[in-house]
Amino acid sequence: MFSLKSKLSEKGLKITPQRLSILDAIYNINHPTADDIIKHIRQKHSNIAIGTVYKVLETFVQKGLIKRITTEKDVIRYDGLLRHHHHLYSTDTVLIKDYIDEELDKILVGYFKKKQIHGFEIEELTLQIKGKFNN
Amino acid sequence: MFSLKSKLSEKGLKITPQRLSILDAIYNINHPTADDIIKHIRQKHSNIAIGTVYKVLETFVQKGLIKRITTEKDVIRYDGLLRHHHHLYSTDTVLIKDYIDEELDKILVGYFKKKQIHGFEIEELTLQIKGKFNN
DNA sequence: TCCTAAATGAGAATAATTCTTATCAAAGAT
DNA sequence: ATCTTTGATAAGAATTATTCTCATTTAGGA
Numbered sequence: 001m002f003s004l005k006s007k008l009s010e011k012g013l014k015i016t017p018q019r020l021s022i023l024d025a026i027y028n029i030n031h032p033t034a035d036d037i038i039k040h041i042r043q044k045h046s047n048i049a050i051g052t053v054y055k056v057l058e059t060f061v062q063k064g065l066i067k068r069i070t071t072e073k074d075v076i077r078y079d080g081l082l083r084h085h086h087h088l089y090s091t092d093t094v095l096i097k098d099y100i101d102e103e104l105d106k107i108l109v110g111y112f113k114k115k116q117i118h119g120f121e122i123e124e125l126t127l128q129i130k131g132k133f134n135n
Numbered sequence: 136m137f138s139l140k141s142k143l144s145e146k147g148l149k150i151t152p153q154r155l156s157i158l159d160a161i162y163n164i165n166h167p168t169a170d171d172i173i174k175h176i177r178q179k180h181s182n183i184a185i186g187t188v189y190k191v192l193e194t195f196v197q198k199g200l201i202k203r204i205t206t207e208k209d210v211i212r213y214d215g216l217l218r219h220h221h222h223l224y225s226t227d228t229v230l231i232k233d234y235i236d237e238e239l240d241k242i243l244v245g246y247f248k249k250k251q252i253h254g255f256e257i258e259e260l261t262l263q264i265k266g267k268f269n270n
Numbered sequence: 271t272c273c274t275a276a277a278t279g280a281g282a283a284t285a286a287t288t289c290t291t292a293t294c295a296a297a298g299a300t
Numbered sequence: 301a302t303c304t305t306t307g308a309t310a311a312g313a314a315t316t317a318t319t320c321t322c323a324t325t326t327a328g329g330a
Binding site for chain 4 (some may be wrong): 149150151167168169170187189190193209210211
Binding site for chain 2 (some may be wrong): 068070072076088110112124129
């Protein structure tokens with residue numbers, strides 16, 4: 001089962017219309033902000049409280065259903081792609097794209113297996129690839 | 136000349152006490168927020184307007200004197216280290232440390248010289264290394 | 271020293287996020 | 301199917317971060 005409902009229940013979360021529509025929004029918007037999600041939900045039909053969206057997003061992050069994306073801005077973006085991946089950041093727009101590259105992952109993991117960082121235990125390696133999208 | 140004043144004048148910026156103390160703060164605080172900088176300046180002696188700090192920071196970023204750091208939080212942090220480097224992020228605290236590794240840089244550049252990303256022109260590669268600092 | 275464009279201060283305005291509390295609803299127990 | 305309880309949501313206030321506005325000041329070249 002890959003339904004939205006099963007994703008919630010797998011994490012021991014109650015299934016509510018709000019949570020389902022937030023999860024749906026995350027899967028249908030590219031790295032959305034909380035505001036993107038609110039607008040997306042309100043567009044179609046239902047209303048939702050702003051505080052609920054923030055609270056649910058935090059819950060999802062805690063439960064590992066989604067991740068926060070790092071940006072240089074003062075607004076938090078979320079990512080529903082759980083498979084390990086990197087990000088392409090546009091240097092002139094806000095566009096961010098997922099970048100999956102297992103070969104790169106192997107190289108990075110291999111490199112840091114040999115080369116320890118003194119006083120630091122690595123848990124995750126994410127490459128930020130900044131540049132320009134051609135069209 | 137590596138004085139703070141020369142850093143400003145090299146970029147064609149007027150030398151003001153506010154700019155000097157902001158630059159000084161950036162070099163003396165580890166990846167500060169605007170608020171960290173304000174507190175640092177007010178601690179010692181001089182007062183400074185909050186708006187001025189934000190404005191000057193933006194100017195510095197535009198001129199390439201400092202950089203914004205990417206984080207998962209909704210607060211912007213700055214970095215005065217201009218040499219290309221990566222970052223170590225603590226997964227349980229807000230600590231961020233610079234990580235310089237030219238060997239890694241060569242591997243990454245070499246990798247993406249061979250492996251193009253379709254529709255994307257790379258300008259900068261920054262690795263986010265998340266994990267735990269041992270004390 | 272004077273002049274002018276640029277910088278700053280002060281506070282209002284905006285934006286993003288969190289908090290509070292009353293009401294509501296999911297889902298397990300009956 | 302209904303009840304009950306615990307957790308979820310709505311609404312709006314509060315907080316925090318950042319930006320904007322505009323009057324005043326100042327750096328630095330003329």
